Amino acid sequence: MIVVMKVGSTQQDIDQVLERLGEVGLSGEITAGVERSIIGVVGKTFPELGTMLETLPGVDHTVKISRPYKLASREFRQNSTIIDVNGVKIGDGSIVVMAGPCSIENEDQMVQTARAVKAAGAHILRGGAFKPRTSPYSFRGLGEEGLRHLATARAETGMPVITEVMTIRDVELVARYTDILQIGARNMQNFYLLEEAADTGKPIMLKRGLAGEIEEWLLCAEYILARGNRQVILCERGIRTFETATRNTMDLSAIPMVKELSHLPIVSDPSHGTGKWKLVEPMAMASIAAGADGLIIEVHPSPEHALSDGAQSLTFENFAKLMANVTRVGNAVGHPLAPALPVPASQGAVAG
Ligand code: PEP
Ligand code: MN
Numbered sequence: 001m002i003v004v005m006k007v008g009s010t011q012q013d014i015d016q017v018l019e020r021l022g023e024v025g026l027s028g029e030i031t032a033g034v035e036r037s038i039i040g041v042v043g044k045t046f047p048e049l050g051t052m053l054e055t056l057p058g059v060d061h062t063v064k065i066s067r068p069y070k071l072a073s074r075e076f077r078q079n080s081t082i083i084d085v086n087g088v089k090i091g092d093g094s095i096v097v098m099a100g101p102c103s104i105e106n107e108d109q110m111v112q113t114a115r116a117v118k119a120a121g122a123h124i125l126r127g128g129a130f131k132p133r134t135s136p137y138s139f140r141g142l143g144e145e146g147l148r149h150l151a152t153a154r155a156e157t158g159m160p161v162i163t164e165v166m167t168i169r170d171v172e173l174v175a176r177y178t179d180i181l182q183i184g185a186r187n188m189q190n191f192y193l194l195e196e197a198a199d200t201g202k203p204i205m206l207k208r209g210l211a212g213e214i215e216e217w218l219l220c221a222e223y224i225l226a227r228g229n230r231q232v233i234l235c236e237r238g239i240r241t242f243e244t245a246t247r248n249t250m251d252l253s254a255i256p257m258v259k260e261l262s263h264l265p266i267v268s269d270p271s272h273g274t275g276k277w278k279l280v281e282p283m284a285m286a287s288i289a290a291g292a293d294g295l296i297i298e299v300h301p302s303p304e305h306a307l308s309d310g311a312q313s314l315t316f317e318n319f320a321k322l323m324a325n326v327t328r329v330g331n332a333v334g335h336p337l338a339p340a341l342p343v344p345a346s347q348g349a350v351a352g
Contacts, residue, residue, distance in 0.1 A: 003028070003039040003053055006060040013058020014039065020056060024049070036060070067261070069218045071225035072232075077263040083203050083231045085179050086160045088123045090203075090233055091265030094338040095330045096294035098162055098267070099319060100126035102309035103139060104146035107153075112301050114153035116316040120323045123338055124180070125150070125159040126296055130166045131308060132186050139307040147177040158344040162205060162296075168196045175200040185237055185272070188212050188220050198227035205233040205296075207269070210240045214254055218262055234258055234266040235296060236287075238273030247275020247312070250283050255290040267294035271312045277303065280314060281322045285329045294338075297322065 003017055017039055018028050026043035041049070050062040067073050083090045090096045099117040104110055104127040114125045129146030131139065142149070147163065154161045160179035165171055166187060175181060180203045187193055188209035197204050204224055208217050221232045236255060238248025250273035258266045268287030270280045284295050300306045303313040314322060327337045 001041040001045050001049060001065060002063045003041065004060045004063065005037045005039070005058050007036045009036060009058035009060075013056070016056055017053060017059060020053065024052075067218075068215065069222040071230075072218045072221045072262050072264060074261055074263050079263065081230065081232075081263050081265060083233060083265060085124065085203055088160055088338060088341070090267070091293050092338075093335060095288060095292075095326065095335050096124065096267070096338045097122045097323065097326070098124040098126050098294065098296040099299045101128075101300045101306065102271075102298045102313060103128050103131055103141055103307050104149050104163075105142070105307050107149045109301055110149045110153040111156050113299055113316075114157045114159055116301075117299055117319060118157050118159055118341060120316070120320040121327070121337060121340060122297075122319075122323070123159070123341060125153055125157070125161045126163070126182075126298075127153075127161070128164050128182075128308075130164055130170060130174070132164070132166055132184050133308070144173060147174065151177055156344075158341055165193070165197060168193055171196045171200060175202055178202065180205050180233070182235075183207060185210050185212075188217060191220075191223055194220060194223040195227050198224040198229040201229060203231035203233060204229065205235050205267070207235045207237050208239065208251075208254070210248070212239070214257055214261070218258075221262070221264060232264050233293075234262070234264050235269055236266060236273070236292075237269035238275075246273075246279065248273055250274055250287075252283075252286055252290050255287060255292050259291050265293040267296055268292040269296045271296070271298040271309065271314075275312050277312055277314055277318065280312065281318070281325060284322055284326050288326055288329045288335060289333055291333075291335075295326065 021028050028039040031038050080091050082092045099122040129141045131141035162180040163178045164182040164184050165174040181197050182205045185207045224232050238250045241249040270283035298313040299319045300313040303310040
């Protein structure tokens with residue numbers, strides 16, 4: 001941190017800053033300028049230090065130079081984090097695709113969708129049993145019954161699964177059924193939920209908040225990492241802007257920005273990022289070109305009948321088309337699609 005003194009501040013003002021720094025176990029290096037002096041703080045700073053020093057009479061302002069998050073930063077860990085979800089590696093330079101319906105509606109819908117997305121090359125199955133809905137009168141998910149359908153589809157196809165947990169109350173239940181816990185955009189800064197989810201030891205996909213700055217988002221990841229759970233996947237899912245033509249504004253620049261600031265993998269959600277199925281494929285391709293480690297895509301057997309987010313859901317056919325184009329972009333930028341999942345023994349060729 002750098003402390004910039006006011007024009008005309010006195011030696012006494014500087015001494016006061018040095019004294020305050022000494023009280024909290026830090027020291028200062030003074031650089032005297034023609035008009036004003038600056039003091040470089042030496043030692044381990046803490047979040048409140050800036051405000052503390054700015055209350056001193058001679059101080060104009062303070063400037064942070066190291067990042068407020070540590071464990072999430074690229075400075076802390078140069079090598080990209082790779083998360084292994086039952087053999088599917090997220091963050092190793094290949095593209096991992098998560099796909100499935102917005103909401104789990106019934107067993108048939110889940111099994112059918114799982115088979116279709118797996119056949120198209122997807123690696124992880126998504127589906128929500130606890131849904132954050134703007135209106136309390138909308139379909140809010142099947143709860144544990146939905147988790148059971150997810151488990152059936154997982155068993156049938158061998159696909160690892162991801163599903164959202166919305167409240168501390170359900171963490172233990174959801175963790176019993178899922179391979180990755182999803183923290184939704186609306187809960188990005190629900191710090192106690194982040195800690196409770198972290199304590200399950202499961203990989204956590206942390207979606208960016210509707211109005212979350214990248215720094216705030218990485219600080220939320222820091223909550224999980226600081227709890228000893230190093231398996232955090234970030235997910236860019238679009239942010240609120242003045243634009244109304246799309247549901248959210250897909251912040252593609254967040255992808256290379258996060259890759260520079262953090263060692264954590266980042267996946268892109270062009271379904272929620274745009275809200276329009278026709279825009280999902282182009283934004284998926286752009287996300288891969290921008291360096292995303294993977295995608296999460298909403299797919300439904302019949303989007304026009306979906307109980308949530310039908311407008312942004314792809315048919316099986318459109319999803320297969322997306323996979324082909326995403327693979328082409330991935331190959332062009334040196335990020336091939338992650339290896340296909342093995343066929344479960346029950347469905348494989350019989351030896352002999
Ligand atoms: C979802 O994945 O279905 C969802 C609700 O996403 P978000 O939290 O990004 O709105
Ligand atoms: Mn959705």
